[in-house]
Amino acid sequence: xxxxxxxxxxxxxxSIANTSGEVVTASxxxxxxxxxxxxxxxxxxxxxxxxxxxxxxNGHDGVLAGVPIAIKDxxxxxGIQTTCSxxxxxxxxxxxxxxxxxxxxxxxxVILGKTNMDEFAMGTxxxxxxxxxTLNPWDLERVPGGSSGGSAAVVAAGEAPISLGxxxxxxxxxxAAFCGVVGLKPTYGGISRYGLxxxxxxxxxxxPIATNVSDIATIMDVIGGHDPRDxxxxxxxTAYRNSLVDDVSGLKIGVPDEYFAEGIDxxxxxxxxxxxxxxxxxxxxxxxxxxxxxKYALASYYIIAMSEAxxxxxxxxxxxxxxxxxxxxxHVMASKTRASGFGEEVKRRILIGTYALSAGYHDRYYLKxxxxxxxxxxxxxxxxxxxxxxxxxxxxxxxFKIGEKIQEVDVNxxxxxxxxxxxxxxxxxxxxxxxxxxxxxxxxxxGVPSISMPCGLVDGLPVGxxxxxxxxxxxxxxxxxxSFEQNxxxxxxxxxxxx
Amino acid sequence: xxxxxxDGVMIxxxxxxxxxxxxxxxxxxxxxxxxxxxxxxxxxxxxxxxxGALPVINEKAVESAMKIGLxxxxxxVHQTQFHRKNYYYPDLPKGFQxxxxxxxxxxxxxxxxxxxxxxxxxxxxxxxxxxxxxRLVHIGTIEKSRxxxxxxxxxxxxxxEVVTEPDMRSPKEARRFLDKLRNILEYLDVFDSSLEGAMxxxxxxxxxxxxxxEVKNISSHKGAERALLFEIIRQKNLLRRGGTVxxxxxxxxxxxxxxxxxxxxxxxxxYRYFPEPDLVPMRxxxxxxxxxxxxxxxxxxxxxxxxxxxxxxxxHAKALTSxxxxxxxxxxxxxxxDAKTCTPWVADVLKGELNYRDLxxxxxxxxxxxxxxxxxxxxxxxxxxxxxxxRTILDSGGHPLDIVKEKGLLKVEDDVVSRAVLxxxxxxxxxxxxxxxxxxxxxxxxVGQVMKKTRGRADAREARxxxxxxxxx
Numbered sequence: 001x002x003x004x005x006x007x008x009x010x011x012x013x014x015s016i017a018n019t020s021g022e023v024v025t026a027s028x029x030x031x032x033x034x035x036x037x038x039x040x041x042x043x044x045x046x047x048x049x050x051x052x053x054x055x056x057x058n059g060h061d062g063v064l065a066g067v068p069i070a071i072k073d074x075x076x077x078x079g080i081q082t083t084c085s086x087x088x089x090x091x092x093x094x095x096x097x098x099x100x101x102x103x104x105x106x107x108x109x110v111i112l113g114k115t116n117m118d119e120f121a122m123g124t125x126x127x128x129x130x131x132x133x134t135l136n137p138w139d140l141e142r143v144p145g146g147s148s149g150g151s152a153a154v155v156a157a158g159e160a161p162i163s164l165g166x167x168x169x170x171x172x173x174x175x176a177a178f179c180g181v182v183g184l185k186p187t188y189g190g191i192s193r194y195g196l197x198x199x200x201x202x203x204x205x206x207x208p209i210a211t212n213v214s215d216i217a218t219i220m221d222v223i224g225g226h227d228p229r230d231x232x233x234x235x236x237x238t239a240y241r242n243s244l245v246d247d248v249s250g251l252k253i254g255v256p257d258e259y260f261a262e263g264i265d266x267x268x269x270x271x272x273x274x275x276x277x278x279x280x281x282x283x284x285x286x287x288x289x290x291x292x293x294x295k296y297a298l299a300s301y302y303i304i305a306m307s308e309a310x311x312x313x314x315x316x317x318x319x320x321x322x323x324x325x326x327x328x329x330x331h332v333m334a335s336k337t338r339a340s341g342f343g344e345e346v347k348r349r350i351l352i353g354t355y356a357l358s359a360g361y362h363d364r365y366y367l368k369x370x371x372x373x374x375x376x377x378x379x380x381x382x383x384x385x386x387x388x389x390x391x392x393x394x395x396x397x398x399x400f401k402i403g404e405k406i407q408e409v410d411v412n413x414x415x416x417x418x419x420x421x422x423x424x425x426x427x428x429x430x431x432x433x434x435x436x437x438x439x440x441x442x443x444x445x446x447g448v449p450s451i452s453m454p455c456g457l458v459d460g461l462p463v464g465x466x467x468x469x470x471x472x473x474x475x476x477x478x479x480x481x482x483s484f485e486q487n488x489x490x491x492x493x494x495x496x497x498x499x
Numbered sequence: 500x501x502x503x504x505x506d507g508v509m510i511x512x513x514x515x516x517x518x519x520x521x522x523x524x525x526x527x528x529x530x531x532x533x534x535x536x537x538x539x540x541x542x543x544x545x546x547x548x549x550x551g552a553l554p555v556i557n558e559k560a561v562e563s564a565m566k567i568g569l570x571x572x573x574x575x576v577h578q579t580q581f582h583r584k585n586y587y588y589p590d591l592p593k594g595f596q597x598x599x600x601x602x603x604x605x606x607x608x609x610x611x612x613x614x615x616x617x618x619x620x621x622x623x624x625x626x627x628x629x630x631x632x633x634r635l636v637h638i639g640t641i642e643k644s645r646x647x648x649x650x651x652x653x654x655x656x657x658x659x660e661v662v663t664e665p666d667m668r669s670p671k672e673a674r675r676f677l678d679k680l681r682n683i684l685e686y687l688d689v690f691d692s693s694l695e696g697a698m699x700x701x702x703x704x705x706x707x708x709x710x711x712x713e714v715k716n717i718s719s720h721k722g723a724e725r726a727l728l729f730e731i732i733r734q735k736n737l738l739r740r741g742g743t744v745x746x747x748x749x750x751x752x753x754x755x756x757x758x759x760x761x762x763x764x765x766x767x768x769x770y771r772y773f774p775e776p777d778l779v780p781m782r783x784x785x786x787x788x789x790x791x792x793x794x795x796x797x798x799x800x801x802x803x804x805x806x807x808x809x810x811x812x813x814x815h816a817k818a819l820t821s822x823x824x825x826x827x828x829x830x831x832x833x834x835x836x837d838a839k840t841c842t843p844w845v846a847d848v849l850k851g852e853l854n855y856r857d858l859x860x861x862x863x864x865x866x867x868x869x870x871x872x873x874x875x876x877x878x879x880x881x882x883x884x885x886x887x888x889x890r891t892i893l894d895s896g897g898h899p900l901d902i903v904k905e906k907g908l909l910k911v912e913d914d915v916v917s918r919a920v921l922x923x924x925x926x927x928x929x930x931x932x933x934x935x936x937x938x939x940x941x942x943x944x945x946v947g948q949v950m951k952k953t954r955g956r957a958d959a960r961e962a963r964x965x966x967x968x969x970x971x972x
Contacts, residue, residue: 096544197550201776222553314594315548330589357771
């Protein structure tokens with residue numbers, strides 16, 4: 001059995017050149033077979049091998065010819081089950097490919113499988129997956145972060161060289177930080193969302209996860225750019241690999257006070273400051289700044305995201321695809337399907353979102369959240385008019401233990417009709433979990449790009465440094481990240497058992 | 500005369516117009532030509548609402564919507580936006596309908612109709628764009644269905660919903676409004692009214708200032724009139740028995756001609772409207788001038804022009820502009836035959852014969868009517884024969900000349916008639932003497948003899964004149 005190891009795209013291609021695409025893909029499938037982390041919901045075993053063989057046979061001049069990639073399970077893949085880690089989509093096989101998948105396939109990529117996630121991307125730990133929690137390769141008792149926990153964990157564990165996640169409120173950056181890999185949330189509109197199963201449309205973007213900054217740029221060059229099928233995707237030429245220059249002299253860094261708020265882990269704070277001082281040594285300058293509306297961002301984010309989610313998830317009614325429970329009429333069938341198919345966190349968000357959009361509450365919650373969003377955006381516009389990038393911890397603490405943030409309590413449910421009362425377990429307060437998103441959600445509210453990369457270890461767990469840039473200025477944050485990577489050894493650290 | 504609206508009837512309409520002349524649906528590239536196709540054959544991830552699919556606005560649909568707004572004299576909004584209307588129904592594949600809410604593409608407007616007491620203004624509240632849901636096919640009736648099938652071919656068809664103020668005072672006015680609206684839409688060439696589901700009407704009706712009932716699912720103009728007549732009787736009966744009309748939604752059962760309660764206001768949905776995040780707001784104001792320039796001449800303007808240009812009376816102008824196709828037909832005829840002559844032939848005779856047979860102008864050709872009128876003008880056939888030719892063509896087809904020959908309708912030459920006149924005068928001395936002696940009836944006898952000798956082919960009026968002329972010499 002081959003040993004799991006971190007391989008960059010050029011290394012993978014070298015391997016393919018020395019052996020074959022089939023051999024390389026088979027070795028990844030072998031590693032996946034012996035996985036301890038439950039990173040995949042679906043492994044595309046036969047499909048991947050067949051695809052690798054086909055590329056071996058016919059040749060391919062794409063930049064990802066034969067390169068295996070793992071795809072988050074909320075990105076539609078033609079012919080490969082796509083569940084969003086939900087029971088309600090069990091067995092759903094999309095008849096079409098997402099835009100990003102079309103691009104990847106056009107460049108010769110091989111899809112290894114679909115990675116585990118929080119159900120419908122609602123979570124920060126991958127614990128809400130119907131298919132079990134993914135484990136953090138650095139410590140199997142800890143969460144990998146979320147919601148793209150599978151995508152980050154399989155890259156960290158050497159079960160895929162690169163992967164795609166999606167980031168609605170930090171869902172690429174959080175697991176990248178927890179798993180010690182690099183993850184980018186591109187500018188809103190930078191990548192087509194066509195085929196990404198919506199959680200909160202106005203906030204989310206597909207983003208790459210890799211073991212190095214250079215691979216991030218390579219994937220972005222493949223998947224970025226305009227797609228007429230997504231009205232929110234912007235027409236703009238991009239050549240991300242051109243930004244891979246080891247030079248940050250003159251770079252102005254803003255360090256927002258509010259991102260080091262009370263409750264931040266001391267080790268994380270130290271690691272991030274060390275990184276900022278390293279940038280200073282490399283020729284950048286930094287200053288403390290204030291982004292006063294940060295503290296309202298979390299509430300605004302959750303109301304907007306849940307409101308959109310309540311509508312986005314309405315289509316899962318058992319009529320056309322996925323799970324169907326039987327009922328005496330359509331409404332009963334749909335209700336039963338949704339009751340049985342959605343997990344607790346998804347139901348909570350649908351209910352809260354429905355409430356926030358309801359007549360009488362719409363103005364008080366949804367509209368107010370939109371106003372706060374505007375204020376948060378203005379914070380970013382103002383801050384980024386004085387500095388080139390912002391730096392802050394991605395997450396306020398390293399990966400937490402599985403179950404640590406979800407205390408369950410027993411609740412007695414009494415029904416108004418004749419149904420018997422029943423005891424159920426519910427999460428006492430999801431707020432602990434929501435609060436961990438405090439440094440990532442403001443970025444989604446404003447739409448700017450942000451990259452998370454490792455900047456040290458605390459008690460053997462990775463810490464993520466978040467570098468935030470101006471709208472469509474991925475090149476500056478990539479240049480900063482690339483320079484940091486070239487001048488430090490943080491990206492040489494691997495979880496135990498991975499070379 | 501002023502219409503006093505004795506029952507205090509107020510009718511407002513919401514009309515869904517399917518833009519079925521567009522090539523593609525409103526948010527995807529699926530073809531709109533599904534009417535002859537099998538179920539669920541004109542669908543894609545977008546109009547099936549598959550997870551991850553995103554809508555893209557059909558710019559042609561936006562232009563059609565703007566044309567309609569402008570033709571209804573509506574304000575065109577500066578920036579327009581789509582919203583989601585959230586509700587669950589099996590024909591709605593996304594669990595919400597993408598529609599417009601507080602930024603409809605067209606705002607307030609007005610349409611003038613032929614009301615109970617002359618010209619009557621119906622105010623337009625708004626006109627907005629939305630997507631059509633799929634179609635449910637109930638096995639059996641809606642109340643007692645054994646099963647339901649869903650066809651998503653219709654899902655995602657572009658609709659324009661036109662909403663009026665409650666300005667119509669009788670079912671007849673409602674029907675007139677619907678006829679006028681359809682006429683305008685046909686002038687704009689944005690829809691084909693002959694296709695199933697092209698125009699669907701919901702009608703709000705109240706009497707005497709009471710609560711209104713909304714009648715849904717009316718698929719024809721005649722149906723609208725019938726549903727509203729039924730509602731007036733139902734509401735009046737209810738009030739007479741001491742009941743009150745409640746705010747409710749009712750379903751029109753076209754087969755039985757009755758309305759049935761569907762749900763009361765308490766059961767109404769909270770649609771939880773919010774802006775569609777997948778479609779960005781659209782600035783349309785800068786297109787208004789260009790689109791205004793592309794608008795065809797509309798019925799009211801055409802009617803005025805017909806009066807001015809062809810010197811016809813208003814009644815004829817109204818009849819000839821009641822549909823774009825009859826208007827075009829008339830203008831073709833008028834380009835070949837002097838307007839004064841051809842107008843009554845098209846507006847009165849031909850249109851009358853068509854209406855009598857429930858036919859449209861497509862059942863007749865310009866060449867045929869021109870040929871017929873020319874024969875009348877050149878005195879080859881009588882006016883009465885011309886009407887007979889028109890009727891024959893409509894009833895059993897054929898060419899005007901063939902029909903004229905077959906039926907022996909050609910008028911006989913004058914000298915044949917004058918020879919007959921001379922012969923009759925010579926052969927009937929007694930009658931001639933009687934006439935000259937003051938016995939008027941004898942003239943009729945003489946004319947009758949002439950007609951007999953020409954076997955009826957002479958024009959009776961002309962024959963009479965010729966007899967008189969000979970007698971007076």
